[in-house]
Amino acid sequence: MRADLLADPVDGVDEVLVAVAGVDQALAAGLLRPQPAQVAGLAVLADAVAGSPLGARVAEAAEKAAAGAAGEEHFVSLAVARIALLGSVHDALMVRVGQATGRAPGDSSGSVAGGGQAENLVLAARSWLADLARAGWQGIDHDLVSGAEPVISALLPEPRLRRLAALLDGFAAELAASCPGSALERIPSRRWGDLWSRAMLLTLPGATEVPVGTVTGRLLPLGVDLHEHATAAQAQVHAVFEPADGGTPRLVRASVSAPKPDTIIGAGIWQLLRPHLSLLAAVSEGRSMELADMPITGEGDLLWRDEHARLGEPADPFATARVVLPAASALPTAPLDRHPARIAVPVFLEGYFAEQAGEALTFSLAGQPVVVDTDRVPAAGPLTPEAVATSNACIGLVRWDAGVFRVQPLAVETTVRKKVVALHAGAWAGGAVDKAGVKAEKAATDAATVLRERAGRLLRK
Amino acid sequence: MSDWESASAARVLPPARPRKLSKVPFVELADGRLQGVVSSGSDIERVYVSSVAAGSYDFACSTNNNRPCGGARGAFCNHILALVTEAVLQYGVERVARYLRVDAAGMDAQAIYSIMMGARPSQADSAAAAQVFSRFLRHLAYVELPATTAPLPELQWFPPTRVVV
C-alpha cells in the first residue's frame, strides 16, 4: 500500500465540507427563526448543488428554511443536498484509496427506483425529524426527543424498516442524554447532521431498495467488523468471494444485526448474533464456506441464509490476505450509501514499523506513517491495542473520518517467543475457547438468562 | 471545528459497563429520575418499581401491582440502595452523581445514597411507577425482536467501544 497517498490532502474535499458545515450550523441553532449566520449557511449549501439536478429544489428549500417556513418536503431536500455533497466526498476519497491500494473502486453508477407511497409509520418519523430541525440541537428537550419513542417501538419489529429504526434508536438515545440542548458545551455537529439527514433520506419510499442477484462459489473470510449502540449491534464479516466459474474474486460482506437491551454488551453481543449467521462459527474456526445461490446485493452485501452455505476447508485469513486479496475487485457502493463514514476497504499491511506516541499508534510504511484506529477493535476478543502495537502484519479496514485516513485492525500477526501468532478481533464471534473468552461468555449468558426469564414472566401479562 | 465536532463517528455516549442483572434487571437515568426495577427476593412474580428524582431526591417505591413498598415509609428502602448501587456499576459514579445532582464525584454508591438520604427527601406519590414499569417492559421487548442478515449501513456510524468485555 502507498501510505504517502493516504497522507496527501484530497483536492476539493475541504471546499465541499464547508458547504456541509453550513447546513450543520443551521441545524445546530434550529430553523424555527433562522438568524443571518444560518441563512448564509443554507445559501452556501444551495450554491454548492446549484449546477446539479437538485439545484432548483434545494434553492427553494433553502429559501423557505431561511424564512422559517420550511415544510417537511423542504427539510427532505436539504437532507438530500447534504447527502449528495458527502457522496461526492466519498467518491473523491475512494479514488484516492484505489490509488493507494492499487485496487480500482467499482463504478458507483446506477440509480434508485424510488417513488411510491410512504407508509404512515415512516411519515411519523419524518414529522419528528422535521420538528427536530426546527428546534435545532440547541433547542432539544426531553419532550421533543421522547416523541421518537413510540415511532421507534413501532418501527423495530419490522425487519424491512430496520435501517430507519436502528438509526433513529441510536440517534434519539444520544439526543436524550444531551438534553437540554441549551446547556450543551459542544455539539457533534457533523455526526448529528449525518444521522439526521440519513434518517430523513430513509423516510423516502424505495430508498432502501437494492438490486439482488445470487452467487455460487467459495467464501474466504478476512475478518469481522463490529458496530454497536446501546440498543443495537451488527457484525460484518469482510471476505473474498471466489466464483465457482473461475471469474475474478470479489470483495464481499456478510452482515447480521439485532436490536438488544442496553445491558447486553461485550461477549453477550456475539451470543446474540451468533445463531443467525453460521459464517461467524466458520470465522472462529478458521474455515472457508461454500456458497450455493446465495443472494447478494449489487454492492457486495451477501443477504445471508444459512441454507445456502456449508462449512468448507480450513482457510487462514492471512493466507487469503496475502494471496487472494490483491487480485480481488470491489463492487460499487450503492448511490445512497456513498458517504465517507461508509468507507471500509480491506487492506493487508506488512513490513511496517509500529510506533506508539502517547495514545496515538501509527504504522510506518516506507517512512510514511498511517494512523491506526485501535479504538474500533471490540473489547470482547483477543486482539488488543498492545498486540497491534507489537505486530508485524495486519489485516485492516481503511476508513476516513474528520479529515484523516486510518487503518482499523481486524487481525494482526505478532511474534511471541519466536513464533508467529495470529490474533483476530472477531475470534470470539462464533464462540470463545480461550480462558478470558469463556469467562466473558459465562457472565453474558447469565445476563441474557435473567432478561429472557423476566421477559417470559412479565411481558405477556 | 475540533476533530470531535467534525467526526461522523464521534463518541457521544459512554458505553454501559457490565453488571449482574439478577437483583436489578433494569436501571436508567431518564425522565429526570434514577429509576428502575428491583426483583423481589421472596416472590418470583413480584418486582419493585423504584425511583429517586434528580435534585430533590424525592423517592417512590411500589410493587408492579401498585402496592406500596413496606420499607419505603418516610425513608429510602433497600430497593433504592440496590438501584443506586447498580446504577453506579452500569454508568459509573460520576455520571450517576451528575445526573442526580449529588456532589459525590470520586465517591461511591454508598456515599451517593447517604448524601441523598441526609437531605431528608420526601416520599413522592406512585404516579411515576406505571411509566417506569412500562419503560421496563419496552426494554425487555428488545430481547425478543428479530435479527436480520440484511446490512444496516447506518450502523457504520456506531463503532464499538473498548471499555467493556
Ligand SMILES: [Zn+2]
Ligand atoms: Zn422499596
